[in-house]
Amino acid sequence: MRLYTEHDLAAGQEVPLTANQAHYLRNVMRARPGDAVSAFNGRDGEWEARIEALSKGAGTLSPDRQTRKQTSEPGPWLLFAPIKRGPLDFMVQKAVELGASALWPVMTERTNAGRVNMERLAANTIEAAEQCERLTLPDLRAPEKYSTVLDNWPQDRQLLVCVERGAVPAMGSVLQHQAGIAAWAILTGPEGGFSPSELDQLTRLPFVSPVSLGPRILRAETAALAALVCWQCALGDWNRPSPPRTQ
Numbered sequence: 378m379r380l381y382t383e384h385d386l387a388a389g390q391e392v393p394l395t396a397n398q399a400h401y402l403r404n405v406m407r408a409r410p411g412d413a414v415s416a417f418n419g420r421d422g423e424w425e426a427r428i429e430a431l432s433k434g435a436g437t438l439s440p441d442r443q444t445r446k447q448t449s450e451p452g453p454w455l456l457f458a459p460i461k462r463g464p465l466d467f468m469v470q471k472a473v474e475l476g477a478s479a480l481w482p483v484m485t486e487r488t489n490a491g492r493v494n495m496e497r498l499a500a501n502t503i504e505a506a507e508q509c510e511r512l513t514l515p516d517l518r519a520p521e522k523y524s525t526v527l528d529n530w531p532q533d534r535q536l537l538v539c540v541e542r543g544a545v546p547a548m549g550s551v552l553q554h555q556a557g558i559a560a561w562a563i564l565t566g567p568e569g570g571f572s573p574s575e576l577d578q579l580t581r582l583p584f585v586s587p588v589s590l591g592p593r594i595l596r597a598e599t600a601a602l603a604a605l606v607c608w609q610c611a612l613g614d615w616n617r618p619s620p621p622r623t624q
Protein backbone atom coordinates (compact mmCIF):
# COMPACT_ATOMS: atom_id res chain seq x y z
CA MET A 378 0.00 0.00 0.00
CA ARG A 379 1.52 3.28 -1.13
CA LEU A 380 -0.04 6.72 -0.76
CA TYR A 381 0.65 10.24 -1.96
CA THR A 382 0.05 12.94 0.64
CA GLU A 383 0.26 16.72 0.50
CA HIS A 384 1.37 16.81 4.13
CA ASP A 385 4.92 16.91 5.45
CA LEU A 386 6.54 13.57 6.20
CA ALA A 387 8.86 13.31 9.20
CA ALA A 388 9.24 10.93 12.14
CA GLY A 389 6.47 11.51 14.66
CA GLN A 390 4.53 13.85 12.35
CA GLU A 391 0.81 13.07 12.27
CA VAL A 392 -0.33 12.74 8.64
CA PRO A 393 -4.09 13.08 8.09
CA LEU A 394 -5.69 10.82 5.47
CA THR A 395 -8.20 12.15 2.98
CA ALA A 396 -11.69 10.62 3.05
CA ASN A 397 -10.85 8.72 -0.16
CA GLN A 398 -7.62 7.36 1.27
CA ALA A 399 -9.39 6.24 4.46
CA HIS A 400 -12.05 4.53 2.34
CA TYR A 401 -9.40 2.84 0.18
CA LEU A 402 -7.40 1.57 3.14
CA ARG A 403 -10.40 0.46 5.19
CA ASN A 404 -12.81 -0.93 2.62
CA VAL A 405 -10.68 -1.87 -0.38
CA MET A 406 -7.42 -2.99 1.26
CA ARG A 407 -9.11 -4.10 4.53
CA ALA A 408 -6.27 -2.41 6.41
CA ARG A 409 -6.39 -1.83 10.17
CA PRO A 410 -4.58 0.49 12.62
CA GLY A 411 -1.01 -0.74 13.04
CA ASP A 412 -0.65 -1.86 9.41
CA ALA A 413 2.29 -0.51 7.40
CA VAL A 414 1.83 1.96 4.52
CA SER A 415 4.42 3.61 2.34
CA ALA A 416 3.97 7.37 1.81
CA PHE A 417 5.53 10.13 -0.34
CA ASN A 418 4.82 13.80 -0.98
CA GLY A 419 7.31 14.84 -3.69
CA ARG A 420 9.49 16.68 -1.12
CA ASP A 421 10.51 14.41 1.75
CA GLY A 422 11.36 11.14 -0.02
CA GLU A 423 9.49 7.95 0.79
CA TRP A 424 8.51 6.91 4.30
CA GLU A 425 7.37 3.73 5.95
CA ALA A 426 4.39 4.71 8.06
CA ARG A 427 1.90 2.99 10.33
CA ILE A 428 -1.82 3.52 10.25
CA GLU A 429 -2.41 5.29 13.54
CA ALA A 430 -6.18 5.67 13.31
CA LEU A 431 -8.73 4.61 10.71
CA SER A 432 -12.46 5.15 10.71
CA LYS A 433 -15.16 5.80 8.15
CA GLY A 434 -13.89 8.73 6.04
CA ALA A 435 -10.93 9.69 8.25
CA GLY A 436 -7.66 8.49 9.69
CA THR A 437 -4.02 9.29 10.30
CA LEU A 438 -0.63 7.86 9.46
CA SER A 439 2.46 8.03 11.61
CA PRO A 440 5.76 7.98 9.61
CA ASP A 441 8.41 5.76 11.25
CA ARG A 442 11.47 5.90 8.99
CA GLN A 443 12.55 7.26 5.65
CA THR A 444 13.07 4.43 3.14
CA ARG A 445 14.20 6.56 0.13
CA LYS A 446 15.68 10.01 -0.07
CA GLN A 447 14.01 12.58 -2.31
CA THR A 448 15.51 12.78 -5.78
CA SER A 449 14.44 14.81 -8.79
CA GLU A 450 12.72 12.96 -11.62
CA PRO A 451 13.68 15.05 -14.65
CA GLY A 452 11.74 13.42 -17.48
CA PRO A 453 10.39 15.37 -20.45
CA TRP A 454 7.19 17.40 -20.34
CA LEU A 455 4.36 15.82 -22.27
CA LEU A 456 2.10 18.27 -24.12
CA PHE A 457 -0.89 16.75 -25.83
CA ALA A 458 -4.03 17.76 -27.65
CA PRO A 459 -6.82 16.36 -25.45
CA ILE A 460 -8.48 13.21 -26.75
CA LYS A 461 -11.53 11.19 -25.65
CA ARG A 462 -11.89 10.24 -22.01
CA GLY A 463 -10.89 6.55 -22.08
CA PRO A 464 -7.74 6.97 -24.19
CA LEU A 465 -6.85 10.14 -22.26
CA ASP A 466 -7.05 8.30 -18.91
CA PHE A 467 -4.84 5.56 -20.34
CA MET A 468 -2.35 8.02 -21.81
CA VAL A 469 -2.02 10.01 -18.59
CA GLN A 470 -1.56 6.93 -16.39
CA LYS A 471 1.09 5.48 -18.70
CA ALA A 472 2.85 8.82 -19.19
CA VAL A 473 3.29 9.02 -15.41
CA GLU A 474 4.76 5.50 -15.40
CA LEU A 475 7.06 6.46 -18.27
CA GLY A 476 8.46 9.41 -16.35
CA ALA A 477 6.84 12.53 -17.81
CA SER A 478 7.67 15.42 -15.48
CA ALA A 479 4.77 17.63 -16.61
CA LEU A 480 1.42 16.98 -18.31
CA TRP A 481 -0.03 19.85 -20.30
CA PRO A 482 -3.22 19.76 -22.41
CA VAL A 483 -2.83 21.99 -25.48
CA MET A 484 -5.89 23.14 -27.43
CA THR A 485 -5.15 22.93 -31.16
CA GLU A 486 -7.37 23.88 -34.11
CA ARG A 487 -8.62 20.34 -34.60
CA THR A 488 -8.98 19.43 -30.91
CA ASN A 489 -12.54 18.17 -30.53
CA ALA A 490 -12.46 16.48 -27.13
CA GLY A 491 -14.40 19.16 -25.20
CA ARG A 492 -13.64 20.26 -21.66
CA VAL A 493 -10.69 18.58 -19.96
CA ASN A 494 -11.66 17.18 -16.57
CA MET A 495 -8.64 18.28 -14.54
CA GLU A 496 -9.83 16.58 -11.32
CA ARG A 497 -9.93 13.29 -13.18
CA LEU A 498 -6.48 13.90 -14.68
CA ALA A 499 -5.12 14.70 -11.20
CA ALA A 500 -6.65 11.52 -9.72
CA ASN A 501 -5.17 9.41 -12.54
CA THR A 502 -1.79 11.06 -12.03
CA ILE A 503 -1.73 10.35 -8.30
CA GLU A 504 -2.91 6.75 -8.70
CA ALA A 505 -0.24 6.01 -11.31
CA ALA A 506 2.54 7.66 -9.28
CA GLU A 507 1.54 5.64 -6.21
CA GLN A 508 1.52 2.43 -8.22
CA CYS A 509 4.82 2.91 -10.08
CA GLU A 510 6.81 4.05 -7.02
CA ARG A 511 7.65 7.52 -8.29
CA LEU A 512 8.79 10.04 -5.70
CA THR A 513 7.17 12.99 -7.47
CA LEU A 514 3.92 13.79 -9.23
CA PRO A 515 4.21 15.35 -12.67
CA ASP A 516 3.29 19.01 -12.79
CA LEU A 517 -0.29 19.07 -14.08
CA ARG A 518 -0.85 22.26 -16.11
CA ALA A 519 -4.13 23.90 -17.00
CA PRO A 520 -5.19 23.58 -20.66
CA GLU A 521 -3.73 26.30 -22.86
CA LYS A 522 -4.13 27.42 -26.47
CA TYR A 523 -1.51 26.11 -28.89
CA SER A 524 -0.36 29.58 -29.97
CA THR A 525 -0.11 30.81 -26.36
CA VAL A 526 2.03 27.82 -25.41
CA LEU A 527 4.44 28.46 -28.28
CA ASP A 528 4.51 32.25 -27.76
CA ASN A 529 5.58 31.79 -24.12
CA TRP A 530 7.88 28.82 -24.57
CA PRO A 531 11.06 28.63 -22.40
CA GLN A 532 13.76 28.88 -25.07
CA ASP A 533 16.16 26.50 -23.31
CA ARG A 534 13.71 23.56 -23.53
CA GLN A 535 13.72 21.62 -26.80
CA LEU A 536 10.26 20.69 -28.07
CA LEU A 537 9.91 17.43 -30.03
CA VAL A 538 6.74 17.72 -32.09
CA CYS A 539 5.38 14.40 -33.35
CA VAL A 540 4.37 14.84 -37.00
CA GLU A 541 2.91 11.87 -38.83
CA ARG A 542 3.25 12.93 -42.48
CA GLY A 543 5.81 14.62 -44.69
CA ALA A 544 9.59 14.56 -44.78
CA VAL A 545 10.22 14.50 -41.04
CA PRO A 546 13.38 13.04 -39.44
CA ALA A 547 12.98 9.89 -37.36
CA MET A 548 12.80 10.50 -33.61
CA GLY A 549 15.65 8.05 -32.95
CA SER A 550 18.02 9.94 -35.23
CA VAL A 551 17.00 13.36 -33.82
CA LEU A 552 17.78 12.19 -30.29
CA GLN A 553 21.24 10.87 -31.13
CA HIS A 554 24.10 13.07 -29.87
CA GLN A 555 21.75 15.40 -28.01
CA ALA A 556 23.21 14.90 -24.53
CA GLY A 557 24.03 18.65 -24.35
CA ILE A 558 20.36 19.67 -24.12
CA ALA A 559 19.13 19.38 -20.55
CA ALA A 560 15.42 20.12 -20.87
CA TRP A 561 12.97 18.46 -23.24
CA ALA A 562 9.30 18.33 -24.08
CA ILE A 563 7.15 16.22 -26.42
CA LEU A 564 4.00 17.43 -28.20
CA THR A 565 1.40 15.23 -29.89
CA GLY A 566 -1.58 16.36 -31.92
CA PRO A 567 -5.29 15.53 -31.86
CA GLU A 568 -7.00 12.67 -33.72
CA GLY A 569 -7.31 14.96 -36.76
CA GLY A 570 -3.62 15.89 -36.62
CA PHE A 571 -2.14 19.42 -36.62
CA SER A 572 -3.54 21.87 -39.17
CA PRO A 573 -1.29 23.07 -42.04
CA SER A 574 -0.97 26.54 -40.46
CA GLU A 575 0.02 25.01 -37.09
CA LEU A 576 2.69 22.92 -38.79
CA ASP A 577 3.90 25.96 -40.70
CA GLN A 578 4.19 27.96 -37.46
CA LEU A 579 6.20 25.13 -35.84
CA THR A 580 8.87 24.81 -38.46
CA ARG A 581 9.91 28.44 -37.99
CA LEU A 582 10.63 28.09 -34.25
CA PRO A 583 14.25 27.50 -33.16
CA PHE A 584 13.34 25.35 -30.16
CA VAL A 585 11.20 22.92 -32.19
CA SER A 586 12.33 19.59 -33.68
CA PRO A 587 9.62 17.86 -35.73
CA VAL A 588 9.99 14.09 -35.35
CA SER A 589 8.51 11.03 -37.03
CA LEU A 590 7.57 7.85 -35.19
CA GLY A 591 7.71 5.74 -38.31
CA PRO A 592 5.53 5.10 -41.35
CA ARG A 593 2.40 3.94 -39.52
CA ILE A 594 -0.21 6.47 -38.35
CA LEU A 595 -0.49 5.94 -34.60
CA ARG A 596 -3.42 6.82 -32.39
CA ALA A 597 -2.62 10.01 -30.47
CA GLU A 598 -2.17 8.12 -27.17
CA THR A 599 0.11 5.55 -28.81
CA ALA A 600 2.22 8.34 -30.31
CA ALA A 601 2.62 10.12 -26.96
CA LEU A 602 3.66 6.94 -25.15
CA ALA A 603 5.95 5.77 -27.97
CA ALA A 604 7.69 9.15 -27.95
CA LEU A 605 8.24 8.94 -24.19
CA VAL A 606 9.71 5.45 -24.60
CA CYS A 607 12.08 6.69 -27.35
CA TRP A 608 13.18 9.58 -25.17
CA GLN A 609 13.79 7.34 -22.12
CA CYS A 610 15.85 4.93 -24.25
CA ALA A 611 17.96 7.65 -25.89
CA LEU A 612 18.41 10.24 -23.14
CA GLY A 613 16.58 9.19 -20.01
CA ASP A 614 16.79 6.58 -17.30
CA TRP A 615 16.45 3.63 -19.69
CA ASN A 616 19.89 4.61 -20.94
CA ARG A 617 21.71 3.89 -17.64
CA PRO A 618 21.52 1.28 -14.87
CA SER A 619 18.74 1.76 -12.33
CA PRO A 620 19.68 1.80 -8.65
CA PRO A 621 18.89 -1.52 -6.93
CA ARG A 622 15.38 -1.61 -5.40
CA THR A 623 14.38 -3.35 -2.20
CA GLN A 624 10.99 -5.07 -1.83
Ligand code: SAM
Pocket residue numbers: 538539540541542564565566567568569570571588589590591592593594595596597600601
Ligand atom coordinates in the same frame (compact mmCIF):
# COMPACT_ATOMS: atom_id res chain seq x y z
N1 SAM B 1 -5.55 12.34 -38.74
C1 SAM B 1 -4.14 12.26 -38.95
C2 SAM B 1 -3.80 11.66 -40.29
O1 SAM B 1 -4.52 10.77 -40.70
O2 SAM B 1 -2.82 12.07 -40.86
C3 SAM B 1 -3.54 11.38 -37.86
C4 SAM B 1 -3.37 12.05 -36.57
S1 SAM B 1 -2.72 10.96 -35.34
C5 SAM B 1 -4.08 9.94 -35.03
C6 SAM B 1 -2.65 11.93 -33.89
C7 SAM B 1 -1.28 12.47 -33.53
O3 SAM B 1 -0.38 11.39 -33.23
C8 SAM B 1 -0.58 13.25 -34.62
O4 SAM B 1 -0.99 14.61 -34.65
C9 SAM B 1 0.88 13.11 -34.24
O5 SAM B 1 1.25 14.04 -33.24
C10 SAM B 1 0.93 11.71 -33.64
N2 SAM B 1 1.36 10.67 -34.60
C11 SAM B 1 0.66 9.64 -35.06
N3 SAM B 1 1.38 8.86 -35.86
C12 SAM B 1 2.61 9.41 -35.91
C13 SAM B 1 3.83 9.08 -36.57
N4 SAM B 1 3.93 8.01 -37.33
N5 SAM B 1 4.89 9.89 -36.39
C14 SAM B 1 4.81 10.99 -35.61
N6 SAM B 1 3.70 11.36 -34.96
C15 SAM B 1 2.61 10.58 -35.09
